[in-house]
Amino acid sequence: MLHRIEGDLHMEQVSLRKIAETHGTPSFVYSEGAITAAYQAFHDAFSMHPHRICYAVKANSNLAILQTLAALGSGFDIVSGGELARVLRAGGDPGSVVFSGVGKQDWEILFALEQHISCFNVESASELRRIARLAATTDAIAPISIRVNPDVDPNTHPYISTGLKENKFGVSVEDAMTLYQEAAGLDSLKIVGVDCHIGSQITELTPFLDALTRVLSLVDELEAQAITLEHIDLGGGIGVQYRDEVPIEIGHFASAIVQAMSGRPQSLMFEPGRMIVANAGVLLTTVNTLKSNNEKNFAVVDAAMNDLIRPALYSAWQEVTPVTLKDDGASPERHWDIVGPICETGDFLAKDRMLSLEEDDLLAILSAGAYGFVMSSNYNSRPRSAEVLVSGQEHYCVRKRETIEDLFALESMKPVS
């Protein structure tokens, strides 16, 4: 998806320099082809078993990305009423939406019921009763699955582990049994599945298989009590390569999961986010100022932690590469910290990178398609970046750069007497 032509970095058939000239920097740029290929690879890998992929909207919720995935037949995993509204606006089918999250509000549950989503992934006893009550008051029947916390360690960053007892997500396997029994007695609920999601950026198969084993023992116990399920949702979490990680090969993942199902008839559901979009996106930024002291060289760029918070928040490593490779005779390579203009020491995008840099150089921060723009903010009153979608030879602005006026459009001053 990314390649160089005479030293110039291109996404599909478009030069990233051209994109920067047209749309400015900082800008997130996404490849429609790469998103399509990642979705298709997942879909094809599971062709031997009934399945549905519900793209995790939180990873990148731009309407054009959701539109691309909806056209491929993807379902969607949402965690808010706002995400449901986005899916609908992008042409997604509410009938293939699953609703996750530990704190669903009444209006969100009612909105989801009205749209006839495919399943609520229920995370607590209180939520189960709330959904049952709201469904009853609107004469609806809510399709539900219980999110099980299987207590397995996904060996990933602690902030993105979700399937351990100490995490706030889901309920234990034992509690799930009790909740299913309660749900079976409620007329406004229809039990359709079971759900688990153990974390994000997981690069080992074993935690997924351990989680599945625990979920399957619950499925069997439920069956013994005449509670049958239509689907098993294994969540998202499949890791990608940012640096030297070796991601799970999707074909290997699929065959191991299907084998572990040992002929059980339930369809499989997945909620991948990162693996569909992370490596389909870059953040383009321009070097503003170079400064050095005895210890360090700093390249201050026009993107910052408000645009891409992953390095600051998770110490995440993302590749930084010049958009145009330099001829011999350019300034020698040195170690640079790539930092933003924000007044925080934590405002860095990369540390200690060997690069030959000059002011006004264009850089691409790679693997920025997932949890990039969606986690951005206006900290330091910085307008948020533009977003651009590349498709073959075309490039479209799919979110305008915010203006200074946008920053205070919703604010007002107090009345002056």
Ligand code: LLP
């Ligand atoms: N399903 C549920 C219920 C989730 O909580 C998540 C992610 C996903 C699916 C999608 O997981 P994925 O396939 O993208 O790993 N901001 C962090 C990642 C947070 C993930 C939160 N939940 C980061 O930038 O690394």
